[in-house]
Each structure stands twice: as structure tokens, then as C-alpha cells.
Amino acid sequence: MNNEKADVVIIGGGIFGCAIAYYYTRDNPGEKIIVLERNELCNAATSRAAALMTRIRSKKAFIPLSLETYNAVTAMEQQLGESMDVKTVGVMHVAAEESSVKDLEVLMSIATEFGEPATYITAGEAHNKAPWLKTDEAIRIGYMPGEAYCDPYLLGTFYARCAKMQGADIRQGVEVTSLLMEGNVAAGVHTKDGVIRANKVIVAAGAWAPLFAAQAGIGLPMAPVRSQYWITEKAPEFRVDAPIVLLPDAQAYARPEGGSLLFGIREKNSFSASPKEIPAEINSFSFSPDKGMQDLSEVIDRLTRFFPAVYETGLKYYVAGFSGYTPDNNLTMGAAHGIANLLLATGCVGAGIAVSGGVGHAFAEMAAGRPNPYDFSSFDINRFGEIDPFSQEWLDKCARARSAKKSG
Incomplete structure (x- = not known):
């Protein structure tokens, strides 16, 4: 793997990365998508989630994303001929x-x-x-x-298994060391095994996402x-x-x-x-x-x-x-402003399992060059202005948002 080429490369094999791969391979057959996970799939935040698959929330922008997760569960159960045993x-x-x-x-x-x-x-x-x-x-x-909960690891691995059946190249034990930047263009990633060039780079690295965003000059507003x-x-x-x-x-x-x-x-x-x-x-x-x-x-x-x-x-x-929190308890995700070909699937604010289907669908569409079918305006990465995601002031601000949260 010295210098490969892909249509899309995803950093992170948690539930977001696996969900994006599922939708992308489903809707773009024959294109090459590579998911890179330095450990095992879904072994960090995903497997530790309480996994409430909440459909109805006070933040209405989350609801279509959660409803799509239920659609995905039904489709994947049929594809694999197995039950996910959603409760x-x-x-x-x-x-x-x-x-x-x-x-x-x-x-x-x-x-x-x-x-x-x-x-x-x-x-x-x-x-x-x-x-x-x-x-x-x-x-x-x-x-x-109508509300439910699930085994989060099982949901994540269903996404991954279906994605692989559809042609996704999912690699465990491969660490991404940095983004491959060419000016203001994300052109791929550097790994310990070589370079992978890609038309689109998606950061779905959970708690570590701000590190990759910073390499593109972006202060990612989550902690x-x-x-x-x-x-x-x-x-x-x-x-x-x-x-x-x-x-x-x-x-x-x-x-x-x-x-x-x-x-x-x-x-x-x-x-x-x-x-x-x-x-x-x-x-x-x-x-x-x-x-x-x-x-x-x-x-x-x-x-x-x-x-x-x-x-x-x-x-x-x-x-x-760890969950990626923000001061307003909204997701932080979408296209990176001022950087071409870089998408950031981050900031789950404790809702990552519930919204995974919609997030996967949205990023698959954006990666394919099509419009996002969901309203991400309240999730915009620039909504807080310029911030330092590594400062103690910012970390404390995001922590206080979780402490003040009353909804499920």
C-alpha cells in the first residue's frame, strides 16, 4: 500500500464511519471507498454507548436522522438474514x-x-x-x-458487514498519521503503511477528530x-x-x-x-x-x-x-469551510447511535457530490466563530453543556 487511490477514504471505523461506508457502497456501486481504523471496529465510543435509539427529541433536526436509522436496521436485517434484536x-x-x-x-x-x-x-x-x-x-x-434501544456494537458491525458485502474496503489496524493536504485541498491521507489519495476525505474519528481538523487549519468546535x-x-x-x-x-x-x-x-x-x-x-x-x-x-x-x-x-x-459535545448540544458536522474535499462527521453529543443512519446517508450523498438530503444548518462547523478546541476554556464550556442537559 505505497500509493493507492480511492474515491473516498474515511478516517475512523466507529459507527459513523461504518454507516457512511454502508450508504456510500449501497448508492454508488463500483466506486472505491476505504475505511481506516487503527484498532478494531466500533471499539471506542460506539461500544460504550447506552444506545437509546431516540426518535422524538426537542431538537427537531435530529429526528429525520434517527428515523433513517430505523430504516437502515430493517434493510440490513433483510440483507444479512439476521435480527439485530432491537428492543x-x-x-x-x-x-x-x-x-x-x-x-x-x-x-x-x-x-x-x-x-x-x-x-x-x-x-x-x-x-x-x-x-x-x-x-x-x-x-x-x-x-x-415506538422508541427503542439496541446493542450499539451490533448496529455498528451490521453497517460494516453490509458495507463489505457491497464492496467497501474496511481495514483494521491501520493508523492514519495525518491528512494529505495540497494547499486548501484534502487530497488523501498518510498512514503508517503509505499514502492513500482520495477524491473525498471524511473524518469520523470521534474524540480524536479535532486533531485531524487542525491539520487542515480548522478549529473543530467539539470536545x-x-x-x-x-x-x-x-x-x-x-x-x-x-x-x-x-x-x-x-x-x-x-x-x-x-x-x-x-x-x-x-x-x-x-x-x-x-x-x-x-x-x-x-x-x-x-x-x-x-x-x-x-x-x-x-x-x-x-x-x-x-x-x-x-x-x-x-x-x-x-x-x-467519550462523546463529542458542543456548547449548544447540537451535532457538529458537514463540509469544512475553505477546504475542498474534506468532510467532518463529528460531534455526536451523546446521540451518535440514534442518528447514525441519517449521518451515514448524509455523508454518503455529500461524498458522491450530491446535495445533503437533511438540514444540517444547526450543525454548521463555523457557528461558534473561531475557537481553540484544545484550550481549557473551550473544554470546560463543552463539559458544562453536558452537565446542564436535561433531555435524554
């Missing part, structure tokens, strides 16, 4: 304060606008669906039966911010068919996990790291020496309003990873 259990939005009730009313109207089923249910009905949930303080509870969740011991009240539960007034969420409960919180002080300080092998990174217990202890009083048994429930697993 369509629905979601309950529990509003216990007036501000949350107003947010819920907006969300319910958005569901109606998009033709998604959504009803209000009683506190008793909610408790019956999720026996661990204390509903005494709930003012209104919205139920959307790696830790997401963390816990999985409890098994207990009868954690029914496997229970809905996802979103608790905006506790800044928490929960979903079933095989007879256990998986739950996450927004800690008071979210942890961010410079992309320059994150090792290539993410498993060697210490996200929390105490497995998040200090962070949990600072907000557990909010959680016990709805999950009083949390104190007596054993915690079996702790999972943490």
Missing part, C-alpha cells in the same frame, strides 16, 4: 416540575407533528410498566411506544466529554420489557439491561479531556478512578426521588466513554 419497549418521560411539564407538552406536540404515537399515562400505569419507578411526584408522564452509566445487579423489579425512562428533573435516564437496570446521570461537573491527551488505545484511559461514585453521590438525592431503591441496589458494572 422496541417505548419511552416514558416523567415530568415532576412545571418547567418539565411544559417541555413535555412541546415534545408530545412534536411527536404528533412527525406522526409518532404518544399518549399521557397515569402514575399508576407508569409504575406498573417499570416497578422500580416511584411516580408520586410526577405531574405528567408521556409515553411513546471529548465523558459519558458514564452504571448497570445494577439483577432484580425482579427490573423487567426486561420495561420502557426506557427519562427523568429530566433528576437529569437521569434508565433502561432495561437483561434483567438489570442501566442508568446514567448528568454529573454536576462533567469531565472533559483534550484530544491531544487521549491515548490511541482507549481501554488504557482512566475515566474515573472511583468508577463515578463521587459524581453519583453528588446527584443521587435527585435520583432517589424516582428510584428510592438505588441505595440498596448493587451496582455490577460501570461503563464510561
Whole structure:
């Protein structure tokens, strides 16, 4: 591989990179696309995600992207003749304060606008669906039966397997060292094994994306911010068919996990790291020496309003990873301004699994020279002006955005 040529080269074999390869090979048969992953596919942020496949959100620009993910799942299951075992259990939005009730009313109207089923249910009905949930303080509870969660690694590898069937060249253990820049044109990539020239270069490198963007003179407005969740011991009240539960007034969420409960919180002080300080092998990174217990202890009083048994429930697993956050909790992605042939599929703000189908479709179309079928105006890379993505001020700003987040 001394000096190869491709139509498209993708840096990163996480869920975005694999999804783009799936759509590109599906819609552009015979063209050459190469995905380069320095470790194993989907082994960093993707495999650590809580994987809520949220369809209805307050940020309406996300919704068409998420709906496309469901289309992709159906198509890939048919293509592979296998089930992804997506758990369509629905979601309950529990509003216990007036501000949350107003947010819920907006969300319910958005569901109606998009033709998604959504009803209000009683506190008793909610408790019956999720026996661990204390509903005494709930003012209104919205139920959307179409929402689901999945195994994120499985979704990522379905994209990759279908892409390979369609002709994608997916290479693991190949590290991209830098972009190949010719003036203001991205002309390919340098790897440890040689140069790959390409008509389009797509950066889908997750937490490390700002490093590649900087090589093209772009201050990419996102920061790696830790997401963390816990999985409890098994207990009868954690029914496997229970809905996802979103608790905006506790800044928490929960979903079933095989007879256990998986739950996450927004800690008071979210942890961010410079992309320059994150090792290539993410498993060697210490996200929390105490497995998040200090962070949990600072907000557990909010959680016990709805999950009083949390104190007596054993915690079996702790999972943490980086999501690319922004100050406005919007995705950061699209064409690089002022640089030809460079596309940036980045800044997932904790929604990467849900929006992966739409992101894959959008970037495949853009890479092929066709218009983006989705509205990315609120995701524009220049919306914050000039920023230094490696400064402590910027990292703190993005971390605070996650700490303030109330939605799922």
C-alpha cells in the first residue's frame, strides 16, 4: 500500500464511519471507498454507548436522522438474514416540575407533528410498566411506544458487514498519521503503511477528530466529554420489557439491561479531556478512578426521588466513554469551510447511535457530490466563530453543556 487511490477514504471505523461506508457502497456501486481504523471496529465510543435509539427529541433536526436509522436496521436485517434484536419497549418521560411539564407538552406536540404515537399515562400505569419507578411526584408522564434501544456494537458491525458485502474496503489496524493536504485541498491521507489519495476525505474519528481538523487549519468546535452509566445487579423489579425512562428533573435516564437496570446521570461537573491527551488505545484511559461514585453521590438525592431503591441496589458494572459535545448540544458536522474535499462527521453529543443512519446517508450523498438530503444548518462547523478546541476554556464550556442537559 505505497500509493493507492480511492474515491473516498474515511478516517475512523466507529459507527459513523461504518454507516457512511454502508450508504456510500449501497448508492454508488463500483466506486472505491476505504475505511481506516487503527484498532478494531466500533471499539471506542460506539461500544460504550447506552444506545437509546431516540426518535422524538426537542431538537427537531435530529429526528429525520434517527428515523433513517430505523430504516437502515430493517434493510440490513433483510440483507444479512439476521435480527439485530432491537428492543422496541417505548419511552416514558416523567415530568415532576412545571418547567418539565411544559417541555413535555412541546415534545408530545412534536411527536404528533412527525406522526409518532404518544399518549399521557397515569402514575399508576407508569409504575406498573417499570416497578422500580416511584411516580408520586410526577405531574405528567408521556409515553411513546415506538422508541427503542439496541446493542450499539451490533448496529455498528451490521453497517460494516453490509458495507463489505457491497464492496467497501474496511481495514483494521491501520493508523492514519495525518491528512494529505495540497494547499486548501484534502487530497488523501498518510498512514503508517503509505499514502492513500482520495477524491473525498471524511473524518469520523470521534474524540480524536479535532486533531485531524487542525491539520487542515480548522478549529473543530467539539470536545471529548465523558459519558458514564452504571448497570445494577439483577432484580425482579427490573423487567426486561420495561420502557426506557427519562427523568429530566433528576437529569437521569434508565433502561432495561437483561434483567438489570442501566442508568446514567448528568454529573454536576462533567469531565472533559483534550484530544491531544487521549491515548490511541482507549481501554488504557482512566475515566474515573472511583468508577463515578463521587459524581453519583453528588446527584443521587435527585435520583432517589424516582428510584428510592438505588441505595440498596448493587451496582455490577460501570461503563464510561467519550462523546463529542458542543456548547449548544447540537451535532457538529458537514463540509469544512475553505477546504475542498474534506468532510467532518463529528460531534455526536451523546446521540451518535440514534442518528447514525441519517449521518451515514448524509455523508454518503455529500461524498458522491450530491446535495445533503437533511438540514444540517444547526450543525454548521463555523457557528461558534473561531475557537481553540484544545484550550481549557473551550473544554470546560463543552463539559458544562453536558452537565446542564436535561433531555435524554
